[in-house]
Amino acid sequence: MSIQKSPLRFITAGSVDDGKSTLIGRLLYDSKALLADQIHALKQGKSKYSEQGEIDFSLLTDGLEAEREQGITIDVAYRYFSTANRKFIIADTPGHEQYTRNMVTGASTASAAIILIDASQFHDSQAPITLLNQTKRHSAILQHLNCPHIIVAVNKMDLLDFKQETFLAIQDAYLSLAHQLGLKDIHFVPISALLGENVVYKSEKMPWYQGESLLHILENLPSAEELHQQDHYFYCPVQFVVRQDADTKDDFRGYQGRIEAGSIAVGQSIRVEPSGLEAKVVELITPRGEVQQAFAGEVITLRLDQDIDISRGDVFVDIQAPLQAVKHIKATLCWFDERALNPARKYLLKHGTQTLLAKVSCINQVLDIQTLLNTQDTQQVKMNDIADVNLTLQKPIVATPYSENLVAGSFILIDDASYQTVAAGMIQSVNV
Known part of the structure; x- marks a missing residue:
């Protein structure tokens, strides 16, 4: 075949x-x-x-x-x-x-x-x-x-x-x-x-x-x-920090994650967000062994030329990428929960490999499925509604519009009491 x-x-x-x-x-x-x-x-x-x-x-x-x-x-x-x-x-x-x-x-x-x-x-x-x-x-x-x-x-x-x-x-x-x-x-x-x-x-x-x-x-x-064969900036959320706690002569420190966009090569300079620190890649390891370059979709472990403060939830990006960490986003929500959205409370927002608190600061409009018109005078989002909202985040995330990057532009909202997923979100714009 x-x-x-x-x-x-x-x-x-x-x-x-x-x-x-x-x-x-x-x-x-x-x-x-x-x-x-x-x-x-x-x-x-x-x-x-x-x-x-x-x-x-x-x-x-x-x-x-x-x-x-x-x-x-x-x-x-x-x-x-x-x-x-x-x-x-x-x-x-x-x-x-x-x-x-x-x-x-x-x-x-x-x-x-x-x-x-x-x-x-x-x-x-x-x-x-x-x-x-x-x-x-x-x-x-x-x-x-x-x-x-x-x-x-x-x-x-x-x-x-x-x-x-x-x-x-x-x-x-x-x-x-x-x-x-x-x-x-x-x-x-x-x-x-x-x-x-x-x-x-x-x-x-x-x-x-x-x-x-x-x-x-x-x-x-x-x-x-x-x-989507056009070039994208390197984007890789950190999933796990690998340490080999042996003697100091063999102190291995690697950072594992999946490349969601672009590519990375040994010797390339990268930036860590949201801290903004910069470093150079000295080693790339994949399931197929040590490589000189890796591409989108591959799972990698990379080592840097210096030890800097990096943990799960941080994001590696190309040093030239115009991406910045933001605390305010505009997004489309598909509401799943039987209980309506409560703008007065905070929800857990899971974006990539990090989870943080977020609050819906404004409900801009809700799509009326009957007429396909947006209702702008409502403050209620019920189960299966599709709504445009503004969110304020507890701490910055490296986000892009969903149309540019599916991973960097998507998230879910979680009830902090029951841990039930209450909504899926697609980011429209950042810094609103």
Whole structure:
């Protein structure tokens, strides 16, 4: 097998019962990515949610017993498969509003997203078509997460006798939504996940559709790495300080972390933030041994030419990088907690490898999922709301906008009493 492109990580999203798990099962089945015993178990499994005795492909991803009983996806299920052209990592994310936080988790690392829309819920007489709120919410989240590619898969076309009119009406409705949200690279595919029409192979039942199958589109999308090949400044949060407490003649002091952007080489000068101290790299060690240079994505242990005060939570950056530690940020929050945001209290903010106290100093606006307009006269952020806020931090962090660096631009908020994650945040700007 020849793998010609870099792996693509994508998610499925949409409303409840749009067919996300069934689509992934069909992709795995038709692309010959299942083992013989998996196929046997699939054919022997219960198919109470499929009609006329067809295989219930959702059994491949709905692994929890609660999911099978309710016929919905709760957790994020990851699956891996490959074709002759590419490797894929799929995240099957929940459609129910209650599990929006799980969808955010799956989407945060995705290079593409498949938004499923159940065509059987609409009719030609509906003009214009009104999309479901959860479809709008997931699309808004994908926009805030800067997901590069959106594929709108209009599912269950078999229930409409593969009529083109409904597909075009749904396409127009989503294009209007995309224009409001600012989504750009969008592909539309009419499919039947249950029957496999336009999933792996082109469908003969929809001759009016001139595009490619869903799998063909996925095989040819550029990955996030291919989209961001431009140079970035070196950025590496310190995870662990390694000391070898032997005699002073062999006093090893190394700093471990994962390079999140750029590259580093022996002899290169770096800066430590937030202290601003400078030093030169004298040794680089990776799992493959000692190297002269390391790149983004690699885990490293580096040694410096001098002993300076460095601990977990500090960040190594290029000496020329215009990055500075800041105590005030503006961010978009996806609120997960059943209890509304309380601006009067402080939350734990986890950014990279450090955790500190933070306070929401101002709620700028909250997105109304119904109208897609921002409500600016509200001081309440409830579960599953998307809000723009200002935060004041206990101590400085080295942050960038999320659009520039996913790691330096993202964080989570944690309840300091229950230690439950209450929100995910994407930084818009610093020094507000």
